[in-house]
Amino acid sequence: MKNNSRNNDERRYKQAVDQLTGIAETIYAQIDKGQIPKMVIPLRTKSNIKFDPKTSVWKYGKASGARTAKKLKGAQMLLRTMYMLEFIEDMIDENKSSTLREMYYISEGWEKAKFEAQEESNLLAEDLEIITGCLREDFKLRPEENGASILGNVTITEYDRKGRKKKINCRDDVGDSGYGIPYNVEKDKITINDVDADFILAIETGGMFDRLIENGFDEDANAILVHLKGQPARSTRRFIKRLNEEQGIPVATFTDGDPWSFRIHASIAYGAIKTAHISEYLATPATEFVGITATDILQYKLPTDKLTDRDIQALKAELTDPRFNDSFWKSEIETMLEIGKKAEQQALAKYGLDYVTDKYLPEKLAEIDLLK
Amino acid sequence: MSSIAEEMAKKQKEISVAEFFEKNKHILGFDSAPRALITAVKEAVDNSLDACEEAGILPELQIQVEKVDQNDFKVITEDNGPGIIKKQIPNIFARLLYGSRFHSIRQARGQQGIGISAVVMYAQLTTGKPAKIWSKTSNAHAANYLELRLDTKKNQPEILNEDFVIWEKDHGTKLEVQLKGKYIGGKQSIIEYLKGTAIVNPHARITYIPPDDPMIVFERATENMPPTTKEVKPHPEGIELGELISMAKNSHADKMSSFLVEDFSRISNRVAREILDIAKVPQGRKPKEMTLEQAKSILSAIKEVKIMAPETDCLSPIGPSLIKKGLKNVLGDVKADFYAPPMSRDPSVYAGNPFIVEVGIVYGGQLNKQDQVQILRFANRVPLMYQQGACVITKAVESVDWRRYGLEQRGGYGIPYGPAIILVHVASSKIPFTSESKEAIADIEQIKQEIELALKACGRTLKTHLSKVSRREKTRLKFEIVAEILPKIAEKSAKIVRKPIPKLGGTITKIMNIVWVDDKIEFEKKKHKVEINVYNYTPANRSMELIIVLPNNGAKLTKAKPEPVIEKEGQVLLWPIKKLSSTESAKINFELSGLDKDSYDENEIYVTGIDPLYIIGAEPLPGDWDIEKLIMTETPQEEEGAEEEEEEADYDEEGEVLSDEE
Ligand SMILES: Nc1ncnc2c1ncn2[C@@H]1O[C@H](COP(=O)(O)OP(=O)(O)OP(=O)(O)O)[C@@H](O)[C@H]1O
Numbered sequence A: 001m002k003n004n005s006r007n008n009d010e011r012r013y014k015q016a017v018d019q020l021t022g023i024a025e026t027i028y029a030q031i032d033k034g035q036i037p038k039m040v041i042p043l044r045t046k047s048n049i050k051f052d053p054k055t056s057v058w059k060y061g062k063a064s065g066a067r068t069a070k071k072l073k074g075a076q077m078l079l080r081t082m083y084m085l086e087f088i089e090d091m092i093d094e095n096k097s098s099t100l101r102e103m104y105y106i107s108e109g110w111e112k113a114k115f116e117a118q119e120e121s122n123l124l125a126e127d128l129e130i131i132t133g134c135l136r137e138d139f140k141l142r143p144e145e146n147g148a149s150i151l152g153n154v155t156i157t158e159y160d161r162k163g164r165k166k167k168i169n170c171r172d173d174v175g176d177s178g179y180g181i182p183y184n185v186e187k188d189k190i191t192i193n194d195v196d197a198d199f200i201l202a203i204e205t206g207g208m209f210d211r212l213i214e215n216g217f218d219e220d221a222n223a224i225l226v227h228l229k230g231q232p233a234r235s236t237r238r239f240i241k242r243l244n245e246e247q248g249i250p251v252a253t254f255t256d257g258d259p260w261s262f263r264i265h266a267s268i269a270y271g272a273i274k275t276a277h278i279s280e281y282l283a284t285p286a287t288e289f290v291g292i293t294a295t296d297i298l299q300y301k302l303p304t305d306k307l308t309d310r311d312i313q314a315l316k317a318e319l320t321d322p323r324f325n326d327s328f329w330k331s332e333i334e335t336m337l338e339i340g341k342k343a344e345q346q347a348l349a350k351y352g353l354d355y356v357t358d359k360y361l362p363e364k365l366a367e368i369d370l371l372k
Numbered sequence B: 001m002s003s004i005a006e007e008m009a010k011k012q013k014e015i016s017v018a019e020f021f022e023k024n025k026h027i028l029g030f031d032s033a034p035r036a037l038i039t040a041v042k043e044a045v046d047n048s049l050d051a052c053e054e055a056g057i058l059p060e061l062q063i064q065v066e067k068v069d070q071n072d073f074k075v076i077t078e079d080n081g082p083g084i085i086k087k088q089i090p091n092i093f094a095r096l097l098y099g100s101r102f103h104s105i106r107q108a109r110g111q112q113g114i115g116i117s118a119v120v121m122y123a124q125l126t127t128g129k130p131a132k133i134w135s136k137t138s139n140a141h142a143a144n145y146l147e148l149r150l151d152t153k154k155n156q157p158e159i160l161n162e163d164f165v166i167w168e169k170d171h172g173t174k175l176e177v178q179l180k181g182k183y184i185g186g187k188q189s190i191i192e193y194l195k196g197t198a199i200v201n202p203h204a205r206i207t208y209i210p211p212d213d214p215m216i217v218f219e220r221a222t223e224n225m226p227p228t229t230k231e232v233k234p235h236p237e238g239i240e241l242g243e244l245i246s247m248a249k250n251s252h253a254d255k256m257s258s259f260l261v262e263d264f265s266r267i268s269n270r271v272a273r274e275i276l277d278i279a280k281v282p283q284g285r286k287p288k289e290m291t292l293e294q295a296k297s298i299l300s301a302i303k304e305v306k307i308m309a310p311e312t313d314c315l316s317p318i319g320p321s322l323i324k325k326g327l328k329n330v331l332g333d334v335k336a337d338f339y340a341p342p343m344s345r346d347p348s349v350y351a352g353n354p355f356i357v358e359v360g361i362v363y364g365g366q367l368n369k370q371d372q373v374q375i376l377r378f379a380n381r382v383p384l385m386y387q388q389g390a391c392v393i394t395k396a397v398e399s400v401d402w403r404r405y406g407l408e409q410r411g412g413y414g415i416p417y418g419p420a421i422i423l424v425h426v427a428s429s430k431i432p433f434t435s436e437s438k439e440a441i442a443d444i445e446q447i448k449q450e451i452e453l454a455l456k457a458c459g460r461t462l463k464t465h466l467s468k469v470s471r472r473e474k475t476r477l478k479f480e481i482v483a484e485i486l487p488k489i490a491e492k493s494a495k496i497v498r499k500p501i502p503k504l505g506g507t508i509t510k511i512m513n514i515v516w517v518d519d520k521i522e523f524e525k526k527k528h529k530v531e532i533n534v535y536n537y538t539p540a541n542r543s544m545e546l547i548i549v550l551p552n553n554g555a556k557l558t559k560a561k562p563e564p565v566i567e568k569e570g571q572v573l574l575w576p577i578k579k580l581s582s583t584e585s586a587k588i589n590f591e592l593s594g595l596d597k598d599s600y601d602e603n604e605i606y607v608t609g610i611d612p613l614y615i616i617g618a619e620p621l622p623g624d625w626d627i628e629k630l631i632m633t634e635t636p637q638e639e640e641g642a643e644e645e646e647e648e649a650d651y652d653e654e655g656e657v658l659s660d661e662e
């Protein structure tokens, strides 16, 4: 088994190296022929994500853009690409790995190809995934642990850093903060053994996650609680997807009521624009939304904050986002713009600490048949 | 103007001048406490500069404003002018409407004979203090000292005290008045007035001692006096019917023909005959007997006859090079990126008065991009501080479409926005002010038109400069790509694929795809040495003609390599450049003499015979120039070097925020 997985790894890395070298070959050949070097990449914009009926998630469409050395920015990105290729191939060669953040710092020594911000180097790593069809793990790049956690009656087996198997029950073997989701949740790292739960509730904020645990909601409702920690990391989304796919557990998201929270739901249910090339692998199509809506703000008379200019902009952008193009989201977004208000999920405490578990969630979950 | 004067004269019989003054404070420039203080300084400074110029003396002025108490200020002004003889002093300073310039046709700051006596009267009315005058003429041993009041009933001077005093100066005049006022800063302040004065009078040295702050000195930017101006007779063009009739009535001539020749400028015997023939007025008729009908026909005849433009030696324009010097001298801390070569229009006429419009533009540096452009208005070298909105200068600025010249302007009308200062100077033997306070020039069509033309001419050079700058910036970016980034890309990709580093020439010419005209000017041993390099960074051979237009300011070509074709009396130099191969360059050198350093700091380079899209560093030859006829070589057919590039979206400039995070 171990041997097998090593072979597997080697094949993956070799494929990554071949693909990456292919990029360098194209650029080399263009210069050699006296052409302007360029790379063509699918556009990562909301107008270029299309619904894939086969997988029920949103993926990049056919529109593409060019990154050419004709422009300073493009030339710089091509140079960065060359540096990154070299760096990755060296890592694979020497059997090392690095975090995305480390790679960003390493680029300090890349002179003209140095990144201005980590966001830039992360995006380029994703570009390489898109072009090669590999995953960044195949490039020996990994994200930081982001602290998302899960609490519920799920038993898994994890291979720890020394290669030892550990069986963990995510309710009984962990503290009140739950089981910390590692950055790698693939089968070579984690096997899901057994689950006893009616649904997964993915919660935006730590405050609400703790509230539900203190109120015993996980046991009363027989639910798995996942703390998303804001916009969820790939591994969090991937883990939710695996639970849903392998064990058939339905999923609902419980978020604040603002445009950013709507996007959190979208990235779990439909796929994020940024990672649309791997939506199939990260998104859980049947996910329901039980977060705060504009209608809830009015109906539950929740304490609110005024929408900021950025909030308004984000909402307006969502009106032209194909993922939100259905009557539910359209009317909720428009209502929110109309009332000019947003609310946090913890605003439910207006009616007491138990209100969320006694009234709000039961009502909401009953609407979607997750609670009787 | 004369309306007020006449009115005053009439009313003097019935009411006292003091009462009249009280009623007309606003038009005389004393309507508010801050303005009163500025007006006092301004009237004295204007007179001093006039007097110095008339006497051919380089002005050396000192202005001191002293705070006496909360509301009262002493204004002490001193010049090194010719001085005033004793007999005249009382009339000049303590009698309204006494001046030397009433009927003179020549450019001067003073026009009305009200200015300085109004200051004295205002001082007297607000503080009760007399005016103190020191004046010394060059042949006198001592200065005359007088203390004066103005008898407001009779409009007559009253001498309170007089003396002889020793004064270390050879000649000059000093005035001290005490008046109610308010000292303020900002756009309408004494210091702004003096700054403006220093810009348009670069030959003056002005020292200012403000009440609280340290002394400020505006040094001279030139040692040359403005050319002296001559008195002239009215020019026939644009003269009005009433004026013609009254001139005929008062004429000493006994025949119509000699009336026209003697009382007008630019009318020769031949022209007079022609006018009278067309008007069907007998030449021998007595001017006093000219009928209304005849006057009208003479007026229309004048329009038909070709008459020389008015004499301009009654005008004293500042001139492009001194405007630039003045601006640089006074606005040094702006650290402007660009001084558009100032424009002095040729003289023009309104109602028989010659006038000249001059414009300068200062751009960039510390000037704020978001602000409205600052307009510096001048009339006969005097800054205009008030009534900006009512002034023809402002109206002309507003009606130019500045969007064409690189400034922002909503809807193409109004005062533009951008980091610029626009200077407009109108010089005339008679400035048509809207009122006696001489703060706004009346909206006269001819003047407005001239200002607009000058603004547009200056605007074009600004635009040329700005597009040059932005093209240079684009070129710089391309150079950065091909010189610093592309070689690295090649090197890295070669290393990854384990092959030798490829040659870059082909890629470089495709990325640049320009012909770059790089010029520099060096000033050495009183000569401007110009070097121009033309680099062909396109994938194909290129041919073109390169054209240099020399300024019309006495520049002389002393050397050129290769020899240019010289056109337009030496003002246009043309070099054919044939079949410049890809990645090759051509060099042109020439030398100019006869100019001072600042008069030539930008080459005017044009190209023709090549698609202008390829050219960076030169402008396409304007189509309306007839130079093209001179060009003998045929425009070669462009070889199709580069394959057609399909337009693709730029992956890195989609501008959409990918992150869903707040
Ligand atoms: N500092 C001076 N030195 C020599 N002469 C002077 C000086 N100040 C005034 N004069 C003379 O006194 C005259 C009257 O000056 P005043 O300012 O009253 O009228 P103005 O300058 O002719 O016209 P305006 O009313 O437009 O100022 C001037 O025309 C000039 O001849």
Ligand SMILES: [Mg+2]
Pocket: B043, B046, B047, B109, B110, B111, B115, B116
């Ligand atoms: Mg005066």
